[in-house]
Amino acid sequence: MASDYTDVLQKLCHHLKQFCEPDAQITPQTDLIHQLAIDSVKLLNLVMEIEDEFDISVPLNALADVQTVQELANLIHRIKSAQ
DSSP: OHHHHHHHHHHHHHHHHTTSOTTOOOOTTOBTTTTTOOOHHHHHHHHHHHHHHHTOOOOGGGGGGOOBHHHHHHHHHHHHHHO
16 A cells, blocks of 8 residues: 555656746645645646546545645545545
C-alpha cells in the first residue's frame, strides 16, 4: 500500500509542476494555495487531470479540507483504494 501512495504522490507532484513556477519546490508539506499559488481554476484543472490519470472521481466538497500536497495525495489514494 505504501508503494501505491508513493506512486500517487509522485504522479501528483508531476501534475502540479505544470501549474507552478518552474523553480517551485514541491514536497508533501507544500501548501497548495500559499506556496504554489494554486487558485480555484488551477485546482479544478488539476483535479480533472488527476481524475483522468487515476480513473477516479474526486468530489469537489472533499477538496475544501485539502491544503497541502500530502492531503491531496491522501485523498486521491483513499478514493483510488475504495474502488
